[in-house]
Amino acid sequence: MDSSKPHLRNYQMFPGHAxxxxxxxxxxxxxxxxxxxxxxxxAVPAGLFFGFTAPWIWNNVSQSLPIVFSYILLLCVMSLVRSAGSDPGILPRNIHIETSDTEKREAGPLNIAPLSVTVNCRQYDEDRPLYLPINYCTVCRIWRPARAIHCRDCDSCIDFMDHHCxxxxxxxxxxxxxxxxxxxLSLSLLAYFMATLCFLHVLTWRHRKLSTTIAAVRFAPVSFALAIYGVLGSIxxxxxxxxxIFLMSRGENTREFVCIDQ
Ligand SMILES: [Zn+2]
Ligand SMILES: [Zn+2]
Structure with missing residues (x-):
């Protein structure tokens, strides 16, 4: 063993696009x-919320509301980091690379006659089982499991691939x-909650001062803008x-729902 060569971790030799x-x-x-x-x-609207809306809510309505908002924000950011930055289910490539022309030709016929398996997906007609093919991936050189697909953006076979986001x-x-x-889910909740608290800021101020809505919006323009942003951003x-939720109730993923003929 050559000790002069630096020891490479698996991610440093990863052949895909990640x-x-x-x-x-x-x-x-x-x-x-x-x-x-x-x-x-x-992050930007959350920062504006903590700068302009949360202090007023904390002092005039309830201290618990900004705390609940912070918890939903933390949940949202952590799940964003995990979903954007973690392994989606990359299937390892075959490391036994073919060296001769004979071996290269062997992969061809495998892809022409794919196997298929029955999976437990709920379809429109429950008496009709759903057959999903097990194909040979000529890039990764593996027989990929049913419900796995080769993503061109990641250049890897992904187990139970829903979509490339x-x-x-x-x-x-x-x-x-x-x-x-x-x-x-947490992003939807965050948008609703932020819109609710920002409207609460404007409307509670108007109610307590016995003022008009225009005056309340002039008093808290950032809260009013965040409320509109929250409503639009929640859609x-x-x-x-x-x-x-609909897909989960059917036991399917996005690709299967969109691509597979019923
Ligand atoms: Zn991908
Ligand atoms: Zn592949």
Missing amino acids: TFYLKGHFQSAGKRSYSLLVFAAI VWLNNCIGARNYRYFFCFI YPTALALYH
Whole structure:
């Protein structure tokens, strides 16, 4: 054994498109890193909330409300980091690379006649089982399990691949689906809660001062803007969360629901 060669960790020899940070504890895959934009879209309004709305709510309404908001924010950011930066379920590649032309030709016919297995998916007609193919991946050189697919952005086979999320710059698969669902659910809750507290700021001030709504908006313009942002910002994550609850009730993932013929 050559001791002069530096010992490389697995992530340093990873053949796919994922880029690793923090000694392999954080990964990102894809061409454009929108995940920083998503983080900014949460962090900037949250910062404004703590600067302009939370102190008034803390002193005039209830101290528990900003604490609950902080908890939901923490849950949302942590699940964002986990879903965007953790392994989505990458299946290891076959390390026995073929060396001869004969071996290269062997992979061809395997892909022409795929096997198929029955999986426990609920379909429209429960009497009809769903057959999913087990294909040979010529890039990873493995027979990938049913419900796994090769992601072109990650350049890896992903177990139970739901979709490649451009916003999180990562695939959503077997190992990070729970974090992804927690993220969209907590993001919806965060947007609702922020909008509610910001409207509470404006309307409570108006009620206590016996003033007009225009005067209340002039008193707390940032809270009013955050309330509107919260209402508009809740639409997309809420729709996505409801869609995934629907998929979970059917035992399917996004790719299966969209791509597989019924
Ligand atoms: Zn593959
Ligand atoms: Zn991917």
